[in-house]
Amino acid sequence: MGLKEKILTKSIYVFHVSSGSCNNCDIELLDCLTPRHDIERFGIVLVGSIKHADAMLCTGSTNRMCVPRIKTLYEQMPKPGFVIAWGACGSSRGVFKDSYNTGTPLDEIVPVDMYIPGCPPKPEAVIDGFVKLIQKINQVKNK
Amino acid sequence: MFPGFLFSGVMGLFVGWIDRKVTARLQWRVGPPWYQNYADVLKLLLYKETLIPQGVSRVVFLGMPVLAMSAASLVSTIILVINGAPQSGFIGGLIVVAYLLLIPSIALMMGAFSSANPLASLGASREMKLMLSYELPFILSLVVPIIKCGYVIKLGDIITYQASAPHVIASASGVLSFIAMLLCIQAKLGFIPFDMPEAETEIMAGAYIEYSGKALGIFKLTKAIMLFIIPVFMITLYFGGIRFEFDGFVRNIFQYVLIIVLMVVIKNTNPRVRIDQAMRFFWRPVTIIAVLGAGLAYLGY
Numbered sequence: 001m002g003l004k005e006k007i008l009t010k011s012i013y014v015f016h017v018s019s020g021s022c023n024n025c026d027i028e029l030l031d032c033l034t035p036r037h038d039i040e041r042f043g044i045v046l047v048g049s050i051k052h053a054d055a056m057l058c059t060g061s062t063n064r065m066c067v068p069r070i071k072t073l074y075e076q077m078p079k080p081g082f083v084i085a086w087g088a089c090g091s092s093r094g095v096f097k098d099s100y101n102t103g104t105p106l107d108e109i110v111p112v113d114m115y116i117p118g119c120p121p122k123p124e125a126v127i128d129g130f131v132k133l134i135q136k137i138n139q140v141k142n143k
Numbered sequence: 144m145f146p147g148f149l150f151s152g153v154m155g156l157f158v159g160w161i162d163r164k165v166t167a168r169l170q171w172r173v174g175p176p177w178y179q180n181y182a183d184v185l186k187l188l189l190y191k192e193t194l195i196p197q198g199v200s201r202v203v204f205l206g207m208p209v210l211a212m213s214a215a216s217l218v219s220t221i222i223l224v225i226n227g228a229p230q231s232g233f234i235g236g237l238i239v240v241a242y243l244l245l246i247p248s249i250a251l252m253m254g255a256f257s258s259a260n261p262l263a264s265l266g267a268s269r270e271m272k273l274m275l276s277y278e279l280p281f282i283l284s285l286v287v288p289i290i291k292c293g294y295v296i297k298l299g300d301i302i303t304y305q306a307s308a309p310h311v312i313a314s315a316s317g318v319l320s321f322i323a324m325l326l327c328i329q330a331k332l333g334f335i336p337f338d339m340p341e342a343e344t345e346i347m348a349g350a351y352i353e354y355s356g357k358a359l360g361i362f363k364l365t366k367a368i369m370l371f372i373i374p375v376f377m378i379t380l381y382f383g384g385i386r387f388e389f390d391g392f393v394r395n396i397f398q399y400v401l402i403i404v405l406m407v408v409i410k411n412t413n414p415r416v417r418i419d420q421a422m423r424f425f426w427r428p429v430t431i432i433a434v435l436g437a438g439l440a441y442l443g444y
Contacts, residue, residue: 004190010182038172040163043179048347051194051355054186078192078355 008054008080009134011043015053017073020102021060024120025087029057037123044130055082055133061089061096062106074110082133085112086126088119148216148368151223155367156180158403162370165407180367187360194355199259207254208354208361214246215365219372222298226375226385229299236298240376241285244331247365248274251340254358255350266349269418270340273330276425277337281327283433287311287320288380290440298379305383312381315444319436321381323429325402328373329409330421332366336413337421374402 018026032039033046047053050073062070074083085106088094096102106112113136116129159180167174195201218240224231233239248270255267289296291311292304311317330337341349354362378385382398385391416424 007182007186008190011179011186013183035171038167038174040167040175041173043175043182049352051353052348052351052359054191076194078194080190080192 005138009137011045011054012082012130012133013045013047013052013054014057014084015047015050015055015073015077017056017058017070019058019060019066019070019090019106020063021087021089025059025090028120028123028126029059029086032123032126037127039127039130042127042130050076051078053077053081055084056110057084057086058090058106059086061093061099061102062104062109063101064103067104067109070106070109082113082137083110084114084116084129084133086116087121088117091115091117094119148212148220151216151219151368151371152364155364155369155371156184158371158374159367161403162407162410165404166411169408169411184360184363184367187363188357191356191360193357194353196259196353199353200257203257204254204353205358207250207257208358208365211247211250211254211365212361212368214243214250215368215372218243219368219375222372222376222379225298226302226379227387229302229384231299234297237285237289237296237301240298241282244369244373244376245274245278247369248331251350251362254354255352258353260353262347263350263352266340266352270350272418273337273340273421276422277327277330277429280323280425280429280433281331283430283437284320284323284327285380286433286437287316287440290437291317302379302384310381310383314440316436316439317381319432319439321377323433323436324377324380325405325409326429327425328377329406330425332370332373332406334406334410336409336416338415339418339421374399374406377402 016026016029029046031037032044050056056073056077058070060066074081083106085091089096090106093099093102093105114129114133116125118125121129157177157180160175160177163179164174193205195204221236221240221243225236252267252270252274255263255270288301288311291314292301292308295301295304305311312321333341339349341351351359351362375385378395378398382395385395
């Protein structure tokens with residue numbers, strides 16, 4: 001585990017993309033920043049601009065209008081950058097699987113690095129997801 | 144290298160961590176570990192890609208962070224060297240410092256205007272209005288130490304005068320101008336309640352929105368250097384500078400912590416104000432306080 005992985009895993013700036021979410025996942029994301037869970041102690045900060053971000057956190061069922069926007073946002077993210085699919089909708093479109101409006105799941109639009117399941121995921125599940133993302137970053141280096 | 148860029152950068156990031164930790168404790172959170180700011184800046188400087196938006200002037204867009212950082216390191220070098228050797232300064236050092244402290248804001252403004260983003264130009268125009276509003280009371284409160292120390296504008300003379308006479312803060316006019324100055328530097332550093340140029344939740348990091356990678360890292364480093372050096376500047380003006388013997392130095396650390404904690408507490412107990420409210424605030428109450436301070440100092444209080 002070199003210096004690069006150490007630094008990248010210690011400071012993950014997250015940009016939140018909401019692509020037609022029902023707002024539950026978005027509220028759970030804010031829960032992670034509250035005193036009880038406080039993900040800032042791992043260096044995870046929510047930023048306002050995709051150009052500052054290391055990870056793109058996608059909630060919602062990726063409806064048709066959002067697909068080109070998600071692609072643009074992914075291209076604008078400075079690399080190395082990671083994509084996290086958040087919740088049942090982000091991972092697999094959830095109950096909107098057969099809807100006329102949600103043609104493509106997120107992982108067919110952009111490469112997804114980590115799935116966090118749940119509807120909505122609990123903050124504990126979110127922290128677990130970030131731990132797995134950090135492990136994944138370290139494993140990529142070791143190979 | 145010692146008093147210059149590297150030292151003040153490292154110290155500034157440490158002070159930035161104190162700010163984040165105190166903020167977290169005030170909000171009943173745990174807060175980030177001590178190396179957090181170093182990790183953030185190193186990540187941006189070493190490993191992240193720097194994106195340049197289409198159709199912008201590369202020279203202005205990438206030159207402005209460098210200009211901001213060189214001005215900030217220059218001002219920190221001047222202040223620290225003069226604190227070490229008061230006779231080594233030059234006439235009008237205070238004026239040079241006051242101008243150099245402006246350059247990071249101007250550079251941020253220029254960079255934001257050049258980045259071809261509507262939110263960035265909104266942030267830059269707010270930065271400009273904020274600058275116009277806090278500069279008047281800032282200069283007026285600088286007048287008090289000048290008058291108190293016998294009409295000198297050489298930083299070294301201000302330090303040597305206060306070594307034998309009572310400090311500027313130990314007078315009515317000194318207290319008034321210290322309060323005005325504290326509010327002005329709150330705006331200069333872009334802390335809440337005066338963080339409209341980079342309002343995260345409102346205009347998405349505002350002036351910084353198009354900056355990424357190394358350019359953003361350099362801007363963060365500039366902010367860190369400013370955060371480190373401005374309290375030292377205030378200690379120089381109001382508490383008689385840094386003393387390099389043991390009990391004097393301990394007292395300096397107490398003064399430094401007092402200024403930082405005051406700033407962080409103001410930051411955490413106030414909501415963000417609108418830009419017109421900020422202008423009204425700086426041009427009415429704060430300017431009146433600063434003028435009162437200057438008048439009292441002229442009369443000898």
